Amino acid sequence: MKEFQLIEHYFTGQSQHRKDVKLGIGDDCALVKPAENKLLAISTDTLVENVHFLPQMPPQALGYKALAVNLSDLAAMGAEPAWMTLALTMPSADDVWLQGFAAGLFEAADYYMISLVGGDTTRGPKSITITVHGQVPEGKALTRKGAKPGDWIYVTGTLGDSALGLDILQGRQSTSNEHREFLINRHYHPSPRVLAGQSLRGLASSAIDLSDGLNSDIRHVLKASGVGAVIDVEKLPLSPAMRDSVTLETALNYALCGGEDYELLFTVPEAQRGALDTALSHAGVRFTQIGQIQPVNKLKLQFKGEEFVPTQRGFEHFQ
Ligand SMILES: Nc1ncnc2c1ncn2[C@@H]1O[C@H](COP(=O)(O)OP(=O)(O)O)[C@@H](O)[C@H]1O
Ligand SMILES: Cc1ncc(C[n+]2csc(CCOP(=O)(O)OP(=O)(O)O)c2C)c(N)n1
Ligand SMILES: [Mg+2]
Ligand SMILES: [Mg+2]
Ligand SMILES: [Mg+2]
Missing domain, CATH: 3.30.1330.10 (PurM-like, N-terminal domain)
Structure with missing residues (x-):
């Protein structure tokens, strides 16, 4: 042809x-x-x-x-x-x-x-x-700029599944057949959170999608907004397939640095917090509060109050 x-x-x-x-x-x-x-x-x-x-x-x-x-x-x-x-x-x-x-x-x-x-x-x-x-x-777009100290940080869905799916495809990890199917599907068929994004207009103070990994992508929000953040990594949403397949530490590293989640990370002021449930109920996606915006321009990752040091930053094309 x-x-x-x-x-x-x-x-x-x-x-x-x-x-x-x-x-x-x-x-x-x-x-x-x-x-x-x-x-x-x-x-x-x-x-x-x-x-x-x-x-x-x-x-x-x-x-x-x-x-x-x-x-x-x-x-x-x-x-x-x-x-x-x-x-x-x-x-x-x-x-x-x-x-x-x-x-x-x-x-x-x-x-x-x-x-x-x-x-x-x-x-x-x-x-x-x-x-x-x-x-x-006009005037309603969500941007990376706008997060304020005290705002709560949320993510949609679960994190790290796609990266674990890729490692399973490449023989670097293994799991049960059922989990394997779920994780590879998360790698092949990411769900763009289009409805959730529209529902967050007028509610979220900032937003970004997670492509390179939370540990890397959240820094774009912090830089654009001129703020810092504390992330409680024990709160990161992990799928049952993720939790069953690898240790908690490995799972948290996938969730922070794996990339290709195509979930949304967004911030919400305290005053709007109560409206979130109703706004996102139509979008058919779970969302989880994982931390809070801080005035000091720094990212703090903590596991139950202790510093958590991930193995990598996130995906980068040029090392
Ligand atoms: N070659 C380029 N020329 C102009 N703008 C670019 C180029 N590459 C990336 N950008 C811009 O830089 C910003 C960051 O890019 P990128 O990290 O790829 O964003 P995303 O992760 O949302 O795809 C975006 O605003 C994008 O449009
Ligand atoms: C063969 C192969 N190697 C590595 C990866 C992992 N990977 C490739 S690109 C990427 C990050 C996202 O891609 P990028 O081009 O940075 O998209 P953007 O941030 O611009 O949305 C990841 C985690 C993959 N999907 N396939
Ligand atoms: Mg993006
Ligand atoms: Mg891009
Ligand atoms: Mg990228």
């Missing part, structure tokens, strides 16, 4: 048709109509073979995850997904692979109501870059 046939065959048949897409795939640009009184939220993330995914990763999971990691950034800002572009580079046009990739991509796109409006297809080492566009009411 040639380049243009391939694009038409795999990427123009989506079921997600948004009224605000005035011109989609096929021209030199897409034309979209942003809503009035809303700001555009734009973010891009790349997945590169052997850096972000193993060559044997099922194409359906890869298509899904490539979009999910991008949606996670929209979630962190409280934005609603709207449009995306896809830049796809691959060594050859493998029909089975493309079929699976497109199925996974559109599964996530349909669920989160985001429309593919364009992209680029090239030959080369396998990599996927998605740019997402979302919308957020």
Whole structure:
């Protein structure tokens, strides 16, 4: 199949048709109509073979995850997904692979109501870059800046599962079949907390999504907000699969430094604390208070009051 046939065959048949897409795939640009009184939220993330995914990763999971990691950034800002572009580079046009990739991509796109409006297809080492566009009411976006001393720190979901799943895939850890399936699924199918992010508008004083690991990502919030924090690592939410598979110390290191959780970390002032339960009840995700913002610009990790020293900082591309 040639380049243009391939694009038409795999990427123009989506079921997600948004009224605000005035011109989609096929021209030199897409034309979209942003809503009035809303700001555009734009973010891009790349997945590169052997850096972000193993060559044997099922194409359906890869298509899904490539979009999910991008949606996670929209979630962190409280934005609603709207449009995306896809830049796809691959060594050859493998029909089975493309079929699976497109199925996974559109599964996530349909669920989160985001429309593919364009992209680029090239030959080369396998990599996927998605740019997402979302919308957020003016003045309502969540940002990394805004955490104040005394605010409570929360995370959604459970932490560390994805990194343990990757280690299991690579034979560095092992566990029961049931836990193995759960953990690998958490690695392959992260759940971007899109609804939770929108529900936190007007409630959270700051937010970020966790991609490199809490120990690394929370520092972006602290720096942007000009504050410090105490984290009670014994409060970090761990899945039963995590707790059953490794020692508590190893589990806490996965939760702090493993990365690819795609959960939200957010801060909430004391006065808004009571409103959280109701706001997040519709989002269908658990959330756990793990610490508090402090005036001194420093991150303190403690386990039952004693200093906790993690084995690493978090994921970094350039050491
Ligand atoms: N090559 C680049 N050019 C411009 N901005 C970049 C580049 N790489 C990263 N950024 C910006 O730097 C910030 C941090 O990037 P990153 O750590 O990748 O964020 P995230 O973890 O949310 O994906 C983001 O605002 C991102 O848009
Ligand atoms: C083959 C392989 N090695 C290592 C990892 C682990 N890993 C890759 S990227 C990453 C962090 C997140 O990726 P990044 O490109 O930093 O995304 P961003 O922070 O920009 O959202 C982690 C933990 C993996 N998923 N696959
Ligand atoms: Mg990024
Ligand atoms: Mg992010
Ligand atoms: Mg990163």
